[in-house]
Amino acid sequence: MNIFSVMGEDISNFFQQFGNDFYLNFVKNARWKYLVNGLGVTLKVTLFAVLIGIALGFLVAIIRSTHDKAGTMSSLLKFVLNVLNFICNVYLTVIRGTPVLVQLLIIYFVIFASVRIDKSFVAIVAFGVNSGAYVAEIVRGGIMSIDQGQFEAGRSLGFNFAQTMWYIIIPQTFKNVLPALGNEFIVLLKETSVAGYIALEDLTKGGDIIRSQTFSALMPLLAVAAIYLLMVVILSRLQKLLERRLRSSEK
Amino acid sequence: MKNKEPLKSFNPDTDPLISVKNLQKNFKGLHALNGVSLDIYKGDVIFVVGPSGSGKSTFLRCLNRLEEPSGGEVYFEGVEITDRNVDINKHRQKMGMVFQQFNLFPHMTVLKNMTQAPVKLQHIPKADAEAEAMKLLERVGLADRANSYPNQLSGGQKQRIAIVRALCMKPDVMLFDEPTSALDPEMVGEVLQVMRGLAEEKMTMVVVTHEMAFAREVASKIVFMAEGQILESGTPDEFFNHPKTDRLKQFLDKIL
Numbered sequence: 001m002n003i004f005s006v007m008g009e010d011i012s013n014f015f016q017q018f019g020n021d022f023y024l025n026f027v028k029n030a031r032w033k034y035l036v037n038g039l040g041v042t043l044k045v046t047l048f049a050v051l052i053g054i055a056l057g058f059l060v061a062i063i064r065s066t067h068d069k070a071g072t073m074s075s076l077l078k079f080v081l082n083v084l085n086f087i088c089n090v091y092l093t094v095i096r097g098t099p100v101l102v103q104l105l106i107i108y109f110v111i112f113a114s115v116r117i118d119k120s121f122v123a124i125v126a127f128g129v130n131s132g133a134y135v136a137e138i139v140r141g142g143i144m145s146i147d148q149g150q151f152e153a154g155r156s157l158g159f160n161f162a163q164t165m166w167y168i169i170i171p172q173t174f175k176n177v178l179p180a181l182g183n184e185f186i187v188l189l190k191e192t193s194v195a196g197y198i199a200l201e202d203l204t205k206g207g208d209i210i211r212s213q214t215f216s217a218l219m220p221l222l223a224v225a226a227i228y229l230l231m232v233v234i235l236s237r238l239q240k241l242l243e244r245r246l247r248s249s250e251k
Numbered sequence: 252m253k254n255k256e257p258l259k260s261f262n263p264d265t266d267p268l269i270s271v272k273n274l275q276k277n278f279k280g281l282h283a284l285n286g287v288s289l290d291i292y293k294g295d296v297i298f299v300v301g302p303s304g305s306g307k308s309t310f311l312r313c314l315n316r317l318e319e320p321s322g323g324e325v326y327f328e329g330v331e332i333t334d335r336n337v338d339i340n341k342h343r344q345k346m347g348m349v350f351q352q353f354n355l356f357p358h359m360t361v362l363k364n365m366t367q368a369p370v371k372l373q374h375i376p377k378a379d380a381e382a383e384a385m386k387l388l389e390r391v392g393l394a395d396r397a398n399s400y401p402n403q404l405s406g407g408q409k410q411r412i413a414i415v416r417a418l419c420m421k422p423d424v425m426l427f428d429e430p431t432s433a434l435d436p437e438m439v440g441e442v443l444q445v446m447r448g449l450a451e452e453k454m455t456m457v458v459v460t461h462e463m464a465f466a467r468e469v470a471s472k473i474v475f476m477a478e479g480q481i482l483e484s485g486t487p488d489e490f491f492n493h494p495k496t497d498r499l500k501q502f503l504d505k506i507l
Contacts, residue, residue, distance in 0.1 A: 147352075147354075149350060149352050149354040150354060150356065152317050152350065152354065153348075153350065153354035153355075153356070154356075155317060155340075155343065156315060156317060156343055156346075156347075156348035156350075156417075157343070157344070157367075157368040157372070157416075157417070157420060158340050158341070158343040158344035158368060158372050158420065159340065159368065159371070159372065160340045163371065163372075167367060167371070168356055171358050172356075172357065172358050175358065
């Protein structure tokens with residue numbers, strides 16, 4: 001036997017082994033379904049958490065920057081604004097000061113402890129509320145970075161505070177914060193991988209279930225990693241496309 | 252908030268369009284305005300001049316409450332608009348304002364910049380507002396830029412757009428806050444030309460500026476401010492040729 005036939009044998013062994021592993025982990029007992037169903041759960045949780053995050057984030061950001069800008073208003077309105085601002089500050093401090101996994105566990109085992117509830121709903125709430133805090137700070141930075149003159153021009157035309165925000169400040173803010181928002185959502189997509197702690201069968205958990213059945217770690221975990229990577233790459237592309245479209249007014 | 256009605260019936264031909272009484276403004280220990288009173292009648296073209304830090308921009312910005320006065324009153328068309336219960340947004344629609352930095356909305360086309368407020372606030376049909384905007388653009392020679400974005404325009408073009416954007420609301424008075432100070436010298440003329448046209452049409456105007464030659468040519472009245480007070484006011488002839496106070500004489504010596 002010469003050296004080439006030894007190598008050839010090794011290579012064919014390797015492919016044989018690979019084929020067996022692939023069959024065991026993905027084909028046998030239709031185990032690929034754990035990944036596909038898990039991906040579905042991950043995407044569902046991420047999508048709705050993003051929506052909650054945007055809504056909550058913009059709301060908190062607008063309250064906080066309104067409070068910071070507050071010029072002329074009645075004392076009642078000022079009082080309400082102070083209370084809202086205080087609530088927002090507590091929210092931001094608590095959410096940004098504790099790990100998302102701990103928040104998820106508290107929401108599942110404490111807040112929703114006494115009710116039987118869909119686990120993906122719990123995850124959506126937990127990740128949405130968590131993301132909202134980060135989005136709020138991104139958006140607030142975006143609002144503060146808009147030139148004060150834009151605000152004054154809006155008010156001088158007769159727009160009230162809310163109209164000025166809606167027609168003039170927010171559209172410009174959105175464009176400015178898009179890169180940072182995109183980043184936040186990529187982080188969120190990956191963060192949902194801890195949802196397995198409340199036994200939600202997301203993508204990561206799906207891979208882990210396969211590992212526990214087949215006792216082979218390499219293939220299911222690599223597959224899970226590759227799927228996350230692919231989704232992040234697609235999201236980045238979409239983000240670039242959107243940015244380019246919104247920038248059309250600067251050409 | 253309800254709209255406060257004029258106490259007595261307002262006669263635009265005999266009563267001042269804007270009446271400022273003992274206006275005060277403090278910025279954290281600094282008296283920016285220290286008792287300013289002035290009556291502005293329909294068709295007046297008032298130029299407010301003075302050394303920097305004299306409070307002239309603050310005065311102008313108090314007229315539509317972009318700056319909140321610390322004391323005193325401003326009456327606009329017979330209504331005290333410094334009253335907290337007045338809906339200031341309603342009155343601002345009738346007071347056009349032009350800024351030093353133009354402040355066009357960069358995410359809207361020129362046409363949208365001009366029609367947004369009339370359509371949303373005065374509920375004018377979009378087509379009508381656009382027709383009106385095109386007429387105004389025609390007048391300032393920028394009809395071909397209707398679909399451009401502000402970043403595609405020169406400084407002089409931006410400021411002309413800012414003026415017609417304010418005009419789209421059909422204001423009763425136009426406030427100009429150093430409209431040519433941020434422009435390259437060769438673009439000042441085109442903006443002044445538009446303002447001259449407005450003055451000839453008897454638009455009521457209050458202008459804060461450093462363009463003395465222009466003030467001499469167009470003003471119906473020049474107001475000289477220093478240290479937050481009006482020291483002197485009069486016709487351009489009185490102002491330039493017969494200054495009464497030493498402070499104004501010093502000022503004129505420096506700038507002429």
